[in-house]
Amino acid sequence: MRRLFVLAGVVVLLAATGLFIWYAASEEPTGPQLAIRDAYIPRPASPDVAAAYFTVTNRGDEDDTLQSVRASVAGEVMMHRNTGSRMEMVTSVRVPADGELSFSRGELHVMLDGVTRPLQVGDSVELVVRFEQSGEMRVRVPVRPIDYRPAA
């Protein structure tokens, strides 16, 4: 009887291993799989300058690179990284495979310069975010209260 149990156990184990191998082997490379979430613009104190923040998630198995951001509401859009006492212009940022890229207050941000209309809470702005592999993605970014921070 006991021997039968052992045998059944071994069979189940072998079957599970086989299933796992079959499943793992069936996974095709996905390339980068991007999504943009938690996008917001704090209501700007300045009439002509604003910042946009968002997170790009990559559920794929390959890196991608964010190359530029455009917005029809701004004369110029730049990516900046805070280096303590000054801003460093950034021309491209990596979105790691199975990871994310975060633009957040005091670190990395998208600067909207020469904003053409007043931005009030409840408005939204369209950003066109271009990636090397994934091409262009459009995201509607809501204007939030001046002290807004997304929940951690």
Next chain:
Amino acid sequence: MSWARRLAIAACVLLLAACGSSRDDPQDRPANATTLDRPYELPHVLLTDTDGRRVDLRDVVRDKPLTLMYFGYTHCPDVCPTTMVDLATALRKLDPELRRRIGVAFVTTDPWRDTPARLKQWLSAFDPSFLGFTGRYADIRRAAKASAVGMIEPKRTSGNYEVSHSAWIPVFERDGRARVTFSSGTLPEDYAADLPTLLTAAAGRS
């Protein structure tokens, strides 16, 4: 959540626990502000406030037991407005009796573009009680230097107008000296936790 972040949070919790247990420390040091080995001494510099009046920065800090000073500019999209909004949020967390003993002074590092009117409008988005100052670049730089705030003269090349802002918020007392400084990434609750301690320390000196 990454393991590094979990570890960092665990470390913070431990650190907080450690701070909590040393509450009876006679020094009663602030938990988040950095205590300076040598106090900063503000020079006498004449600047222009948001109503166009000429004022000595030393007289500005003499007005309140504590004055939080920040050097930045209104075309700054990220760090300057975030710092100002964090300070405004921190002060709103305080008892009104303590709140009115603390001033915030914003000194522009971009006097070419930051007129008194622009400063006033910009600051009112955070807290209408915040004071704003502009002036001659050399004078502003002298005041900033005394607070260990490095400033880079704006470069006006086409399409690239680079201005620096402070990474620190020194806390000046009526005597024109700052004995502690906050870093600009400090969270509102962390300012709010330290300010009563700093007020008590300042009251003990005056």
